[in-house]
Amino acid sequence: ALTSTYFCGEEAADIGGRKQGIFASGAVLAESSPSRSSPVATALRVPRRRAIVLPNLKMKYSPAAFLVLAAAAVSPAHAFVPRTSPFVSSKAVASASKGTSLSMVLEKPREKKLAKIEVLKINSDHLTDPLKDQLKTEEISVSKDAMQILKYHGSYMQTNREIRGKEKDYQFMLRLKQPAGELPPDLYRLLDDLSANMGQGDLRATTRQCFQMHGIRKGNLKTVISSIMNIGSSTVGACGDVSRNVMTTPAPFDTPEYRYAREWSKVFAQLFRPMTSAFDNIWLDGQKPANEVKWSEDVAHHNIDEAMTYDSGRGIILPDTTEPLYGDRYLPRKFKIGVTVPGDNSLDIYTNDIGVVVICNDQGELEGFNVMAGGGMGRTHNKGNTFARAADHLGYVPKEDMMELMKSILASQRDHGNRDVRANARMKYLVHTLGIDNFRALVESYFGKPIQPWREMQEWKYSDWMGWWDQGDGKLFNGIHVDNGRVKDEGDFRLKTALRVIADKYNLPMILSPSQSIIIKDIDPKDKEGIDAILQEHGIKPVEEVDPLSRLSIACPALPLCGLAQTEAERIMPSYLARVRAVLDKMNISDEEILIRMTGCPNGCARPYMAELAFVGDGPKSYQVWLGGSPVLTRTAWPYMAKMKVDDLEATLEPVLAMFIQQRQEFEMFGDFCHRVGAEAIETYAASYTLGSVKA
Numbered sequence: 123a124l125t126s127t128y129f130c131g132e133e134a135a136d137i138g139g140r141k142q143g144i145f146a147s148g149a150v151l152a153e154s155s156p157s158r159s160s161p162v163a164t165a166l167r168v169p170r171r172r173a174i175v176l177p178n179l180k181m182k183y184s185p186a187a188f189l190v191l192a193a194a195a196v197s198p199a200h201a202f203v204p205r206t207s208p209f210v211s212s213k214a215v216a217s218a219s220k221g222t223s224l225s226m227v228l229e230k231p232r233e234k235k236l237a238k239i240e241v242l243k244i245n246s247d248h249l250t251d252p253l254k255d256q257l258k259t260e261e262i263s264v265s266k267d268a269m270q271i272l273k274y275h276g277s278y279m280q281t282n283r284e285i286r287g288k289e290k291d292y293q294f295m296l297r298l299k300q301p302a303g304e305l306p307p308d309l310y311r312l313l314d315d316l317s318a319n320m321g322q323g324d325l326r327a328t329t330r331q332c333f334q335m336h337g338i339r340k341g342n343l344k345t346v347i348s349s350i351m352n353i354g355s356s357t358v359g360a361c362g363d364v365s366r367n368v369m370t371t372p373a374p375f376d377t378p379e380y381r382y383a384r385e386w387s388k389v390f391a392q393l394f395r396p397m398t399s400a401f402d403n404i405w406l407d408g409q410k411p412a413n414e415v416k417w418s419e420d421v422a423h424h425n426i427d428e429a430m431t432y433d434s435g436r437g438i439i440l441p442d443t444t445e446p447l448y449g450d451r452y453l454p455r456k457f458k459i460g461v462t463v464p465g466d467n468s469l470d471i472y473t474n475d476i477g478v479v480v481i482c483n484d485q486g487e488l489e490g491f492n493v494m495a496g497g498g499m500g501r502t503h504n505k506g507n508t509f510a511r512a513a514d515h516l517g518y519v520p521k522e523d524m525m526e527l528m529k530s531i532l533a534s535q536r537d538h539g540n541r542d543v544r545a546n547a548r549m550k551y552l553v554h555t556l557g558i559d560n561f562r563a564l565v566e567s568y569f570g571k572p573i574q575p576w577r578e579m580q581e582w583k584y585s586d587w588m589g590w591w592d593q594g595d596g597k598l599f600n601g602i603h604v605d606n607g608r609v610k611d612e613g614d615f616r617l618k619t620a621l622r623v624i625a626d627k628y629n630l631p632m633i634l635s636p637s638q639s640i641i642i643k644d645i646d647p648k649d650k651e652g653i654d655a656i657l658q659e660h661g662i663k664p665v666e667e668v669d670p671l672s673r674l675s676i677a678c679p680a681l682p683l684c685g686l687a688q689t690e691a692e693r694i695m696p697s698y699l700a701r702v703r704a705v706l707d708k709m710n711i712s713d714e715e716i717l718i719r720m721t722g723c724p725n726g727c728a729r730p731y732m733a734e735l736a737f738v739g740d741g742p743k744s745y746q747v748w749l750g751g752s753p754v755l756t757r758t759a760w761p762y763m764a765k766m767k768v769d770d771l772e773a774t775l776e777p778v779l780a781m782f783i784q785q786r787q788e789f790e791m792f793g794d795f796c797h798r799v800g801a802e803a804i805e806t807y808a809a810s811y812t813l814g815s816v817k818a
Contacts, residue, residue, distance in 0.1 A: 240541055242267055243363070243451050248398035248444050249274045257404065262340050263292040274364065274452075275401060276357025277343065280336070284682040293322075294338045295683065296346060297360035301391035301417050302370045302384045302461075303331030303634040307625040309355050310632060314622050316346050324618060327607035329676055329728055330458070331469075331634045332360065332367045336683060347405045354413035358401050363453040365394035365532070369460040369469045372635040373587045374643040376595035378486035379463040386478065386491075386524075387461045388417040392426045393525055394457075394532065397445055429525040436568050438526075438533045447532060454539035455547035457532065458498070464579035468587060469636040470729050470755050472512040473497045475549045476531055481518065481577055490520040492576055495531060495561065496553030499726025502545055503740055510731035510758050511550040514558040516565070517573035530568035538564065582754045584717075586637045586673055589665040590650065598650060599643040602657065603668045606677045606692045607638030613661075620660035624653060638676050670715040671699045676729070680722025680739065687722035689739035694768075695720050698737065701771050709779055710818040716792045717753060720745075731758045734793030735775075743768045749778065749804070750796040759793070760801055777808035780816035 236244075245251065249271055256268035264272060269279045276297050281290040298313075313333060317325050322337030338346055347357055360367060370387040373380060402408060431446050433439040440449040460474040464481070471477040477494040497513030519527045535549040553561045562573055588601035604617065611618045624630060624642060628649055633641040645653065654664070665673070678684070680691035698720065706712050719733040724746075730736035732755045736748040744765045751759035766774050778796070781804060786795050796804065 237542060237544070239270065239544065240451055242270055246271050246450075248400055248450060249362075249396065250398070250400040250403065254400075254404050257340070257344070263290070264340070274359065274362035274396065275347070275404070276360035277338075277347075278361065280683045280685065282682050283685075283687075292340065293336070293683075294340065294343055295334055295336050296338055296343070296357055297328065297334045298332045298350065299356045299358060299360045299367050299391070300332040300634065301368045302387040303372055303636075304384075304417065305333070305632040305634055305640075306354075306416060307629045307631060309350075309353060310621060310625050312349060312353055314618065314625075316349060320346055324608060324610035326679065327604060327609060327634045327638045327640060329607075329636060329638060329678075330367045331369050331372065331636055333609075333634065334679075344405055351401070351405060352412040354411070354416045356415050359394075359396050361456075363455055363457075364396055364448065365390070365453075365457045365459060367391075369458075369474070369636060371462045371466045371468050371587075372601075372633045372641050373466065373468065373585075373591070374593055374599050374633060374641065375591075376593050376597075378488070379480050379482050382480045382482070382488050383461050383463050385421060386480065387459075388421045389424050389426060389525070390459050390461070390478075390528060392418055392421055392424075393430055393528060394447065394459075396448060396452075399444075424525075426525070430529075432526070434526070434568075434570055436570055437537070438529050438568050447529065448536070451541070453532070453536055454541045455544060455549075457535065457549065459528075465581065465583055467582040467584050467755050470732055471497075472756055473499055473729050473732060474513060475535070476528065477513050479579065481579075488521050490518055491524055492518050492579065493527065493531075493573075495565075496550045496558070498548045498550035499729050499731055500548065501724050501726065501731075503724050503746075505545065508545050510726060511554060512732070512756065512758050513550075514553060514561075515576040516558065516562055517575055518577045519573060523569075523571070527565075527569055527573070530565050533568050534561070534564050582756055584754045586639065587635065587641060588639060588668075588673060593643065596647075597643070598645040598647055599641050600645060600650075600653065601635070601639060601641045601665065602662060603665055603673055604639045605672060606675075606695055608692065609640070615662070616660040617662055620656055620662055623656050623660075627656075628653070637673075669699065669703060671703055671718060672696075674715060674717040675699060675719060677720040678722060678727040684722060686725055687739065689722050689742055689744065691720045691722040691728070691739065698771065702735075702775065705772055705775055705779065709776070709783065709816065711779065711783060714792060717751070717755075733759060734791070734796070737766075740764060747774060749793070749801075751793050752797070753791040753793050757797070759796075762801060762804065773813060776813055777811035778804055780811055781807045783816055783818045 246253075251271070252265060253268045253271040253275070256264040263279060272279065276299065278295045278297075279292055280295050281292050285291055313325055313335065317323060317335050320338055320342040321335045324336070326334045326336065328334055335346070350357060359365060368387045368391045370383045371380065374384075402410060431439065439446045442449045444450075445452070458474045459476045459478065460469050460471050461478045461480070462469055462471050464479055471479070472494065474497045475495065477497065479492040479494075481489050481491055483489050493516045494513040495516045497511060499510050501508040501510055535552060539549060539552050540546045556564065566573060586601065586603075587599075588603050590598055590600050593599050602617075609618050609621065621632070621640070628645070630642050630644055633643060635641060642653065657664075675695060677691040677695040680687035680689065681693065699718065702716070702718065706714055717734045718736065719728045719730040720737045721728045721730050722739040724738055724740070730738050730748060731751065733748065733751045734753060736751070736759060737745040738748060740746045744767050746761055747763040747766050748759040749762045751757065762778075763774060781799070782792055782795050785799065787798075790798075
């Protein structure tokens with residue numbers, strides 16, 4: 123039986139024999155009954171440099187104040203047991219009824235030892251030490267402390283876990299930062315060469331629209347990173363406790379909304395870029411890159427540096443001349459942003475710390491943005507205080523206030539996120555603990571004005587944007603499906619070479635998609651046949667020949683290089699999809715398109731907890747099975763089974779599909795069906811099901 127609790131729906135579900143509260147806000151709760159209404163107090167630190175007013179709470183605090191907010195109108199959705207603040211010892215007196223004013227007791231802050239990672243960040247001289255010296259040693263590895271700092275530079279140290287021996291054969295994975303997934307042809311040519319000469323020969327498109335390169339030796343890191351920086355790209359902040367690669371819908375349509383989505387993705391990437399000179403000092407010997415990052419030119423008219431450093435006096439800007447937004451401790455944990463247009467959820471917008479939706483008027487002019495907050499996938503097996511969470515709707519913000527609002531959200535997490543326990547450090551836990559209304563009040567205290575109500579939009583749809591499409595400007599784009607993002611040459615399948623031939627012959631830009639695939643854009647219609655011919659010559663199937671299960675699926679790399687993997691993902695996913703396909707065919711439901719995802723551990727890199735059906739590694743050759751995610755990626759799934767052995771896939775899945783055949787509503791999708799009927803009903807049906815007894 124599962125020993126953790128998870129969010130899954132709108133009602134209570136019996137998981138592993140224990141009743142858990144399950145609520146629509148997307149959060150996993152402490153064990154409680156749905157009628158629980160006891161008040162919950164959350165300790166927060168107010169920055170000492172300002173006096174603030176939380177608009178809806180009607181309380182004013184002095185510059186040195188420390189406050190305790192209690193969740194107003196406490197419901198089971200706010201029953202998460204909060205941590206003790208790392209900054210203050212506080213007591214709270216609060217009312218549980220809606221509309222009652224909140225009280226606080228101020229106490230002298232208690233000195234508390236900082237977490238080791240926080241000390242390391244402070245002592246790193248803004249991400250320089252001890253990495254700079256470690257790179258100069260003759261060792262093929264770097265120290266553990268240097269490895270932590272190296273993440274901010276875009277790299278993880280890895281070892282092949284399948285090679286046994288006394289000495290570990292260390293290598294490095296390097297991840298790029300590519301806002302909006304954009305991949306210029308000169309950058310692809312460079313990465314193709316670098317991966318062939320200094321990597322393991324392939325590239326991997328990630329689920330956050332950027333490339334990873336594996337197999338780099340320590341002695342080659344400087345050459346690889348400096349080459350990427352000098353061509354006008356970057357690895358800065360691709361990893362670490364900062365804003366990661368900013369995602370957007372990959373569809374390169376030439377319409378106002380889509381243009382604004384791409385543009386503002388780059389705005390946010392520039393706004394939250396780390397400002398330390400450590401990157402130039404370490405990789406370029408103190409020199410500036412030969413070319414500035416290409417996306418900075420696209421958004422130069424926004425005067426982003428001025429907006430970044432603007433100080434409203436409300437505690438957003440820190441007294442740190444190097445990092446005015448991050449300070450020397452940076453953020454408690456990684457921070458993810460996604461931008462899209464109404465109706466297009468091709469990027470899993472609800473999985474981000476901040477989700478942004480472009481809002482235009484009828485003339486196509488940008489008015490502002492709908493903003494959501496508090497999404498995130500990572501969790502830990504058997505730890506019920508960690509969970510996957512879908513973001514909440516925060517509200518609407520006019521375009522002229524958007525950068526300041528984004529800074530306010532980041533400052534809220536920077537100052538109030540959990541720096542004691544990294545497993546609870548993501549902003550989703552802060553949003554969940556406070557509830558979205560009190561989190562909004564916290565953000566408004568930095569922002570200085572009310573956040574407007576969320577604007578109604580069209581319903582979400584999901585598309586992978588594969589195949590040929592008209593861009594709307596006389597040009598075409600072509601989405602090429604890539605199994606699990608692996609761009610390689612293997613046998614007759616030679617995608618890596620095909621993309622190089624296209625880049626050399628046509629000099630076309632590309633876009634990496636959130637589904638780990640690649641879109642070639644700005645194609646002249648007269649070149650369509652030539653591009654199709656190149657793809658065919660290199661063994662690339664047209665999208666019409668790709669199984670829909672494969673098109674909808676994504677998987678993380680897992681073994682052999684990921685140090686967190688508990689079992690396989692990318693390498694075993696094709697066989698799992700083939701086995702699922704065989705079950706569907708046997709049960710006469712071949713036309714069903716089910717969104718399936720797989721990870722080798724619970725950290726959620728392939729966003730499994732949003733899928734209709736997911737396999738999450740929980741041991742050697744075993745998986746948790748998750749059901750009930752939305753076909754349009756708007757809610758989290760729930761755990762159906764733990765420790766499913768590899769050989770039990772068919773016996774596990776068939777009863778669920780049989781119940782789906784017999785009890786589905788008209789046009790109901792698999793994930794919606796599982797969500798509607800719930801875990802208990804499926805478990806009861808499966809317990810009495812006879813294999814082979816039901817077909818459509």
